[in-house]
Amino acid sequence: MRISNADRAHVLTHALPYIQKYTNKILVVKYGGNAMINEDLKQSVMSDIILLSTVGIKVVLVHGGGPEITEMLAKIGKETQFVNGLRVTDKETAEIVQMVLAGKINKSLVSLIESKGGKAIGLSGADGHMILAKPRCAELGFVGDIEKVDVTPILDTLSMGYIPVVSTVGCDKEGNVYNINADTVAAKIAGELKAESLISMTDIEGILRDKDDPSSLISRIFIEDAPKLTEEGIISGGMIPKVQCCVDAINWGVRKVFVIDGRVKHSIIIEILTDEGIGTMFVNGEDYKKRHPEAK
DSSP states (O other), X not given: OOOOHHHHHHHHHHHHHHHHHHTTOEEXXXXXXXXXXXXXXXXXXXXXXHHHHHTTOEEEEEEOOHHHHHHHHHHTTOOOOEETTXXXXXXXXXXXXXXXXXXXXXXXXXXXXXXXXXXXXXXETTGGGOEEEEESOGGGBSBEEEEEEOOHHHHHHHHTTOEEEEEOEEEOTXXXXXXXXXXXXXXXXXXXXXXXXXXXXXXSSSOBSSTTOGGXXXXXXXXXXXXXXXXXXXXXXXXXXXXXXXXXXXXXXXXXXXXXXXXXXXXXXHHHSSSSOSSEEEEOHHHHHHHOTTOO
């Protein structure tokens, strides 16, 4: 499809107010799901991130990589076990997690960003003890809960004009490596950075009032209403912990959190630089109504 110069100009001028709103602000993107597996979508995500960085938005990319960890464990003949959705992580598995997340995936994303004209530096939660962790429970082994996040390495990377690409492993004071949920890491980092927004890429349209009806997308949720939506079963299953991370991020100081469909090309740009958006936005209701008195 050919686009005229006039159409290009119209698109850019329409996006200008949104760009100005985010200029010099921090945007954290939690990257996962099908957008990490599908090569076409991966190219789209990296292009979006480079574009936003180029126009002055400070983008931090936080990634997981569960499927690739499972694939690598299978290659060495190690069975993957899950308890309540969390991977049982013994010492050998923790080493594989670090190798895949902080090595293979992290460096391939940095390389892809660089190949498309961006500037990126790969970071691990174990670098500089950025993510200090403790074991969640003996049954899960080296699955960690976050004790403390030091975002100094991320801020230093941003100050040099690079996109920080953060893998979600942590460590304790003895140097043991822990596997940490990517949604939790992204929420905590965004909170510590007091980010303007956190975008969580998923494999669903957002929060649906009826899970079988895509047209029932809830475009905005006040975090005060999240418990009621959970009680009603609208937020259920694997979305419960994801939504809790959204609520936590807002409580930790993030202005807005978006759950968007990473299966849609350029979904980040659609959410950030258009009126319509694409997913579900979480905000503090009291704060939002002060800034938007017309909101209900």
